[in-house]
Amino acid sequence: MDYAHYFTAMSEVLGVDILRWVEIVLTIVLTVLVGYVVAGILTSILKKTSFPVNTGKQIVRVTRYLVYLAGAILIIVFLASDIVGTLVGLGFLGLAIGFGLASVINNFVAGITLMLGKSVVEGDEVKVGFFEGKITKITMTKTVLENTQGEIVYVPNSYFMSNPVSRKKHTEPTSHKHDTENEGVV
Secondary structure (H helix, E strand, O other): OOHHHHHHHHHHHHOOOHHHHHHHHHHHHHHHHHHHHHHHHHHHHHHOOOOOHHHHHHHHHHHHHHHHHHHHHHHHHHHOOOHHHHHHHHHHHHHHHHHHOHHHHHHHHHHHHHHHHOOOOOOOEEEEOOEEEEEEEEOOOEEEEEOOOOOEEEEEHHHHHHOOEEEOOOOOOOOOOOOOOOOOEO
């Protein structure tokens, strides 16, 4: 039996383009599959690096969501009858999201830079801008400081990239990448 003829006859009877829906279902399945494969590969790569476990999990989660977003965009394109109008609309949506998430993305990239560069690590006593204290935690978007009064201060990671940072000199080896005896300013 000729399946193309069957689908054409079926779509004429139901008024539905079955091939289009098959493409959409396949796109959903492939998107989920690609998301899991990419997440698995990224997980195995990150296990070999010095990233903290929670940071690696966050990177994998964000990457998986980006794959899902790409799949969702493909589904929207499949559903749209006017491809040009849809792409223009998606472009404006992406622009709006980009402006809305600019500071989050900036802090995310700065967090990765802080973790990879190891210029400051948990346990360091630092002064950045007008914030001063001991680093208790570094996450993807913020660094947590505890000042001498015991107050917890959440400092966006981009603040570390755009302001001078000083940390106390260490007399014993630390986990800093470039630790020297005469160090004082990062």
